[in-house]
Amino acid sequence: MDALDGNAIGGLLQEIFGAEMTTAVATCATCGTAGVVAETVVYLRAPGTVMRCRTCGAVLMVVVRREDVNCVDAEGLAALEPS
Amino acid sequence: MSPISRGFHGRRRESPAETGRVPPGQYVTTDFPVLSAGPTPHTELTGWTFTIRQAGDTIKSWTWEDMRALPAEEVTADIHCVTKWSKLDTRWQAVSIDTLLAQVEHDAPYALAFSDGGYTTNLPVADITGGQAWLAFGYDGAPLQPEHGGPARLLVPHLYFWKSAKWVRGLELLAADEPGFWERYGYHNYGDPWREQRYAGD
Amino acid sequence: MAGTAVRGRLTWQVATVGSVSDETASVRTLELDVPGWAGHQAGQHLDVRLTADDGYVAERSYSIASAPDEPVMITVERLADGEVSPYLTEEVRPGDDFEIRGPIGGYFVWPWQDPDSPLLLLAGGSGVVPFRSILRHRAKIGSTVPARLLYSARSLPDVIYHAELATPRDDVEVIYTLTRQQPAGWTGHSGRVTDALLGEVAWPPGQHPIAYVCGPTAFVESVAAGLVGLGYPPDRVKTERYGGVGGP
Numbered sequence: 001m002d003a004l005d006g007n008a009i010g011g012l013l014q015e016i017f018g019a020e021m022t023t024a025v026a027t028c029a030t031c032g033t034a035g036v037v038a039e040t041v042v043y044l045r046a047p048g049t050v051m052r053c054r055t056c057g058a059v060l061m062v063v064v065r066r067e068d069v070n071c072v073d074a075e076g077l078a079a080l081e082p083s
Numbered sequence: 084m085s086p087i088s089r090g091f092h093g094r095r096r097e098s099p100a101e102t103g104r105v106p107p108g109q110y111v112t113t114d115f116p117v118l119s120a121g122p123t124p125h126t127e128l129t130g131w132t133f134t135i136r137q138a139g140d141t142i143k144s145w146t147w148e149d150m151r152a153l154p155a156e157e158v159t160a161d162i163h164c165v166t167k168w169s170k171l172d173t174r175w176q177a178v179s180i181d182t183l184l185a186q187v188e189h190d191a192p193y194a195l196a197f198s199d200g201g202y203t204t205n206l207p208v209a210d211i212t213g214g215q216a217w218l219a220f221g222y223d224g225a226p227l228q229p230e231h232g233g234p235a236r237l238l239v240p241h242l243y244f245w246k247s248a249k250w251v252r253g254l255e256l257l258a259a260d261e262p263g264f265w266e267r268y269g270y271h272n273y274g275d276p277w278r279e280q281r282y283a284g285d
Numbered sequence: 286m287a288g289t290a291v292r293g294r295l296t297w298q299v300a301t302v303g304s305v306s307d308e309t310a311s312v313r314t315l316e317l318d319v320p321g322w323a324g325h326q327a328g329q330h331l332d333v334r335l336t337a338d339d340g341y342v343a344e345r346s347y348s349i350a351s352a353p354d355e356p357v358m359i360t361v362e363r364l365a366d367g368e369v370s371p372y373l374t375e376e377v378r379p380g381d382d383f384e385i386r387g388p389i390g391g392y393f394v395w396p397w398q399d400p401d402s403p404l405l406l407l408a409g410g411s412g413v414v415p416f417r418s419i420l421r422h423r424a425k426i427g428s429t430v431p432a433r434l435l436y437s438a439r440s441l442p443d444v445i446y447h448a449e450l451a452t453p454r455d456d457v458e459v460i461y462t463l464t465r466q467q468p469a470g471w472t473g474h475s476g477r478v479t480d481a482l483l484g485e486v487a488w489p490p491g492q493h494p495i496a497y498v499c500g501p502t503a504f505v506e507s508v509a510a511g512l513v514g515l516g517y518p519p520d521r522v523k524t525e526r527y528g529g530v531g532g533p
Contacts, residue, residue, distance in 0.1 A: 046119055
């Protein structure tokens with residue numbers, strides 16, 4: 001299954017953050033690249049949803065759905081700013 | 084509970100003969116779903132090695148030729164993914180981890196499997212010895228494809244399949260347990276499907 | 286335009302299938318009745334959630350095919366190894382319910398910033414779906430921005446919305462490339478989108494165009510790179526990847 005992009009998790013992110021996030025600017029904590037969430041690399045078919053930096057491949061964010069709760073790890077993001 | 088979608092069954096088929104073979108909460112599939120947290124690595128066999136490390140040192144390494152010269156076996160196993168699909172009677176061609184570990188001196192209680200692409204997963208050494216784990220290079224009579232973890236993956240069928248690290252390149256032997264990729268993001272440290280240990284704290 | 290289209294919490298709600306119509310042998314459009322639907326922007330999508338009677342759940346996203354002021358429609362391509370698409374394209378009947386969540390997305394929408402930018406739409410296979418919404422919206426609002434759609438499909442029978450695209454509004458140009466099979470006497474393009482074909486159809490960067498690329502991941506990445514190579518600034522090339530191995 002090919003990688004998708006941040007558009008594919010627009011609904012999930014809106015569920016988590018309560019706002020439209022595909023236009024939010026994500027800054028990678030590993031390489032410093034900033035780009036909109038819609039253009040990040042997203043893997044959906046995993047035990048969790050994995051968002052990776054398109055420039056360096058580092059993990060930006062992981063969402064694991066446990067029962068009905070979204071567990072979000074965003075340590076790979078230096079910043080996430082809604083536009 | 085969400086409204087039922089009339090006539091929707093998903094992919095799975097279950098038959099009465101499977102009762103008892105399927106851990107709680109699982110659905111049997113005849114497909115072989117591909118799940119990944121990152122891009123599929125494509126590793127040339129010429130550069131491939133499997134390495135055992137301890138305390139920062141490499142204590143043993145096998146090239147592809149070395150590994151293929153070791154005694155291998157046909158393994159038939161049921162596999163169980165934490166995303167709830169189970170696949171029965173999967174057939175692998177593999178070298179037992181016992182065979183590999185027999186060639187090193189160690190007394191480490193824990194291992195961290197590491198893979199191309201950065202994936203890791205942790206296991207007690209007691210769970211990858213005694214005929215419970217393999218380095219698998221063939222699936223269903225053919226070379227293991229990259230999307231399923233080829234050239235070689237770890238195969239540990241008694242635990243949830245995220246522990247069967249794809250694209251595995253070695254084991255780090257550890258004195259203290261260290262969580263791997265999914266374990267760090269909230270999945271269970273051990274992962275026994277029969278006790279439904281999906282998430283941390285289960 | 287519906288101001289609440291992207292703000293606030295999304296919740297799952299039940300949609301009822303109003304009608305179904307086949308676009309091609311493997312593609313079907315579903316019209317959905319969604320109570321309280323607040324409207325959407327052209328290019329947005331919605332999520333579908335199906336629940337089997339044993340509790341098994343599957344979720345997928347589908348682009349909205351209808352214009353903002355029209356009833357909600359999605360167009361679904363049946364994937365050979367699909368789990369949800371065979372259900373939506375073969376089993377679902379008018380009157381059936383399933384859950385949806387939407388509208389979703391604030392990035393892959395048109396208009397975007399400057400509504401006078403020449404518009405370039407590049408579709409791979411079912412990636413054309415959001416472009417139907419965009420082109421219908423453009424016509425409805427009476428926009429006169431130059432618009433071109435480059436549509437890559439496997440064969441002519443695989444072209445979705447063919448009749449609608451054959452009668453384009455005045456200044457919408459539709460260019461096809463058929464990648465696997467062409468009809469006898471075909472004078473259009475064949476094969477995958479190349480940098481040369483992009484050079485022919487793309488608005489010159491100096492006109493400050495905006496491009497939208499949608500379809501399988503490999504198509505999107507190749508075409509987007511091609512446009513950047515022609516001089517399009519990366520932030521003037523919007524991408525939406527559908528993944529998978531279906532498509533041209």
